[in-house]
Amino acid sequence: MTNNLLEDKSVLLGVTGSIAAYKAVDIASQLIKLGANVNVALTEAATKFITPFTFKTITGNMPYYDMWDTNAKAKEQHIELAHNADLMIIAPATASTIATLAYGMGDDSVSLCALSTGAPKLIAPAMDHQMWNNKATQENINKLIERGDTIILPEYGRLASGEFGLGRLSSVDNIIDEIKRKAGDVYGDLCGKHIVITAGGTREPLDPVRFLSNRSSGKMGFALAEAARNRGSSVTLISSVKRNSLSGVHFIETETTDQMFNEVKKATQKADALIMAAAVSDFKFKEINKDKIKDKNNDLSVNLTPNPDIIASVEKNIIKVAFAAETKDLKKYAEKKLFSKNAHFIVANDVSDPSIGFNSDNNKVTIISDKGKVINLPIMPKIEVSHAILNSLKEYF
Numbered sequence: 384m385t386n387n388l389l390e391d392k393s394v395l396l397g398v399t400g401s402i403a404a405y406k407a408v409d410i411a412s413q414l415i416k417l418g419a420n421v422n423v424a425l426t427e428a429a430t431k432f433i434t435p436f437t438f439k440t441i442t443g444n445m446p447y448y449d450m451w452d453t454n455a456k457a458k459e460q461h462i463e464l465a466h467n468a469d470l471m472i473i474a475p476a477t478a479s480t481i482a483t484l485a486y487g488m489g490d491d492s493v494s495l496c497a498l499s500t501g502a503p504k505l506i507a508p509a510m511d512h513q514m515w516n517n518k519a520t521q522e523n524i525n526k527l528i529e530r531g532d533t534i535i536l537p538e539y540g541r542l543a544s545g546e547f548g549l550g551r552l553s554s555v556d557n558i559i560d561e562i563k564r565k566a567g568d569v570y571g572d573l574c575g576k577h578i579v580i581t582a583g584g585t586r587e588p589l590d591p592v593r594f595l596s597n598r599s600s601g602k603m604g605f606a607l608a609e610a611a612r613n614r615g616s617s618v619t620l621i622s623s624v625k626r627n628s629l630s631g632v633h634f635i636e637t638e639t640t641d642q643m644f645n646e647v648k649k650a651t652q653k654a655d656a657l658i659m660a661a662a663v664s665d666f667k668f669k670e671i672n673k674d675k676i677k678d679k680n681n682d683l684s685v686n687l688t689p690n691p692d693i694i695a696s697v698e699k700n701i702i703k704v705a706f707a708a709e710t711k712d713l714k715k716y717a718e719k720k721l722f723s724k725n726a727h728f729i730v731a732n733d734v735s736d737p738s739i740g741f742n743s744d745n746n747k748v749t750i751i752s753d754k755g756k757v758i759n760l761p762i763m764p765k766i767e768v769s770h771a772i773l774n775s776l777k778e779y780f
């Protein structure tokens with residue numbers, strides 16, 4: 384099974400008459416790269432901003448823009464497109480189209496398809512800030528939300544008029560991210576599960592400006608959160624670092640191990656699994672100076688005391704996944720840690736290799752289970768490593 388849920392999915396992209404219509408080309412192109420079959424419907428107004436020919440070239444499919452085309456191959460083109468769609472995204476969506484959708488009308492190719500499809504719908508509005516803030520638009524948006532459509536909110540920024548305000552089409556990256564998330568919600572193999580994931584190196588303060596930490600970037604934990612979310616799981620990400628924001632992921636920022644410990648304890652009460660990808664500091668300072676320690680020529684001695692063992696303290700009634708970052712005898716130390724943490728399996732990586740592990744976009748890991756199963760994975764992007772870890776996790780559900 385592929386972990387890219389958009390592969391071979393049929394996505395119907397509705398484009399309407401906004402100045403942002405050109406961005407829909409990028410959306411179509413990215414969906415194609417993800418393996419989706421993309422069909423495009425354009426309103427008449429949209430064709431004033433971008434040509435159907437552009438979409439034909441990008442998608443390889445004939446766009447639908449003339450409801451009355453006597454040469455159309457299908458008997459009822461809108462029905463064929465609407466029924467074959469696994470997902471529909473309207474981007475950009477004008478105020479006018481949003482009103483049309485809210486009132487259940489189907490007097491142009493986009494609204495006709497939207498009215499005829501049973502596929503989940505995502506709508507990304509783009510318009511002037513006054514149009515967006517207009518009570519009529521807001522009421523229409525609320526109607527669509529009540530009916531279960533997903534609204535990808537517009538951004539604040541410079542608008543076509545030159546004014547600044549809320550109304551710009553959300554970034555293409557964010558729109559693609561929302562489409563992936565929706566695909567996970569509807570078609571994912573982890574739907575109904577709740578996974579708690581930790582990320583980053585915890586920081587133990589010595590004084591207001593200094594802390595004890597490690598080289599963990601948080602990339603592995605964030606990749607895991609993205610992968611789990613894209614497979615339909617609800618995700619709580621507890622992290623000491625802030626990276627890209629992941630829509631739909633419940634993010635909790637913590638700094639110290641004690642804070643992370645408290646948040647993990649709370650979040651795991653109602654979770655199905657805990658993946659401890661954070662590099663937790665084993666020690667904290669016994670005393671934290673209230674004021675900055677001043678430069679002195681003398682040596683400074685500090686006392687360290689052990690931090691709570693987060694993963695070991697969580698009951699094994701949920702699936703527990705530990706991480707081991709070792710610089711030598713990887714398998715030996717990882718196995719020892721697997722049992723001392725009372726985990727179901729452990730993900731071990733060799734951090735002595737600078738091309739993988741901390742701060743790298745790739746990782747090379749070995750997954751060792753409490754049942755003695757060992758999976759040696761080749762070097763691959765952290766998002767792929769994440770899917771492999773989730774595949775192992777799934778075996779325990």
Ligand SMILES: Cc1cc2nc3c(=O)[nH]c(=O)nc-3n(C[C@H](O)[C@H](O)[C@H](O)COP(=O)(O)O)c2cc1C
Binds near residue numbers: 398428481491509510
């Ligand atoms: C230059 C220009 C830019 C426009 N940009 C937008 C826009 O960004 N958002 C919007 O809601 N309407 C915009 N409009 C108005 C729509 O094109 C107009 O309401 C049209 O009837 C929408 O039709 P449709 O929703 O069927 O595509 C713009 C109009 C013009 C002339």
